[in-house]
Amino acid sequence: MKVYNKIIIALLAVFILIQFFRPEEIDKGIPMKPLAGVPKNVNAILQYSCFDCHSSQTNWRWYDKITPANYLVASHIREGRSALDFSKFNDLPKPQQNSTIYYSVNKILSGEMPLPDYAAIHSSARLSENDIQTLKEYALSLTPGKPSESSSKSLKNEIKFNQKVKNSPNGLAYVPGFRNWKAISTTDRFDNGTMRIIYGNDVAVKAIENENINPWPDGAVLAKAAWKENVNADGNISIGNFVQVELMVKDSRKYAKTKGWGWGRWKGTDLKPYGDSPDFDKECIECHKPMKNRDYTFTSPLYLISQLKKIQK
Numbered sequence: 001m002k003v004y005n006k007i008i009i010a011l012l013a014v015f016i017l018i019q020f021f022r023p024e025e026i027d028k029g030i031p032m033k034p035l036a037g038v039p040k041n042v043n044a045i046l047q048y049s050c051f052d053c054h055s056s057q058t059n060w061r062w063y064d065k066i067t068p069a070n071y072l073v074a075s076h077i078r079e080g081r082s083a084l085d086f087s088k089f090n091d092l093p094k095p096q097q098n099s100t101i102y103y104s105v106n107k108i109l110s111g112e113m114p115l116p117d118y119a120a121i122h123s124s125a126r127l128s129e130n131d132i133q134t135l136k137e138y139a140l141s142l143t144p145g146k147p148s149e150s151s152s153k154s155l156k157n158e159i160k161f162n163q164k165v166k167n168s169p170n171g172l173a174y175v176p177g178f179r180n181w182k183a184i185s186t187t188d189r190f191d192n193g194t195m196r197i198i199y200g201n202d203v204a205v206k207a208i209e210n211e212n213i214n215p216w217p218d219g220a221v222l223a224k225a226a227w228k229e230n231v232n233a234d235g236n237i238s239i240g241n242f243v244q245v246e247l248m249v250k251d252s253r254k255y256a257k258t259k260g261w262g263w264g265r266w267k268g269t270d271l272k273p274y275g276d277s278p279d280f281d282k283e284c285i286e287c288h289k290p291m292k293n294r295d296y297t298f299t300s301p302l303y304l305i306s307q308l309k310k311i312q313k
């Protein structure tokens with residue numbers, strides 16, 4: 001019994017001691033305002049479920065302030081806010097606001113957000129079936145089924161994607177039509193200064209709809225195109241120059257030596273092929289390798305509009 005008491009006292013002592021260790025203060029950020037143009041009920045749902053980590057309006061509960069929980073919460077907030085900060089929402093151009101909403105709803109439908117371990121403890125962050133339905137209907141009302149269209153209107157300095165272009169040093173041919181494919185995802189990281197859209201050809205889109213993307217079927221082609229984001233003096237973001245397009249062409253036999261994919265990158269307005277030697281694609285593979293169990297692709301495709309409609313029924 002004595003030993004038992006000693007252990008309890010020792011644990012208590014450690015617990016009290018660690019309370020002196022606190023995570024670094026998180027800076028306050030931009031004051032949160034209601035999301036412009038977003039219906040009140042949608043705003044309210046995002047507020048109680050998401051803003052804790054994705055805005056300057058953090059809401060620490062007493063138990064979040066206890067060490068070591070505070071370290072975890074602080075890192076969630078820091079990481080969450082750097083990935084997506086709703087405090088900056090009102091300054092974004094409309095197409096980006098829409099894609100933020102669309103992307104957010106997708107993260108909810110896929111069960112990734114709100115972070116499950118957080119929602120388990122913080123009941124206020126949990127979403128009801130009704131909440132999810134409301135968000136889904138709102139996302140659908142934004143007709144994000146055509147993200148490539150809405151974004152292409154805002155894409156200035158559009159270049160001639162149909163120009164004649166040299167093959168990649170490994171022999172892979174450029175595919176001019178990719179701009180007309182469906183956008184299957186965007187990684188719009190406001191922090192790194194580029195906006196990226198990932199497109200899929202018909203085979204890829206069909207595979208997504210049938211949830212048959214691991215491995216991707218032969219014939220699937222994924223394109224990742226990047227544009228610069230310009231920030232003007234008022235902090236507004238606009239789409240700047242085209243940076244590059246990268247292709248991954250699936251053919252498990254033809255490209256067996258390069259993990260089943262043909263890799264290519266074309267840069268700048270003249271779409272100059274990237275790479276000095278035929279095995280330049282080692283570099284691509286090296287970085288995509290951690291995704292080996294997902295057929296070397298990073299992107300989790302967004303639920304396409306056709307899938308959203310199916311879920312809605």
Ligand code: HEC
Nearest residue numbers: 049050052053076079080083084103104107113114115118
């Ligand atoms: C406990 C904190 C927390 C809560 C609550 C939370 N998130 Fe997140 N969220 C994160 C973190 C951390 C990341 C970055 C790491 C990741 O992608 O898993 C993230 C990433 C995201 C991303 C991806 C951004 C990108 O660029 O890849 C989206 C979109 C997102 N969250 C939406 C939401 C929505 C919508 C809600 C509310 C329904 C929500 N989150 C609630 C912590 C949180």
Ligand code: HEC
Nearest residue numbers: 187222223224246247248263264265283284287297298299
């Ligand atoms: C430094 C790491 C890195 C290198 C090198 C790299 N990629 Fe990627 N690639 C990524 C990441 C991360 C993504 C996920 C999307 C994003 O965050 O932009 C991605 C996404 C893609 C996609 C969209 C499909 C997917 O996997 O999500 C294509 C296509 C692609 N890359 C092609 C290439 C090609 C071709 C090369 C070589 C010329 C290359 N990549 C080199 C990191 C890399």
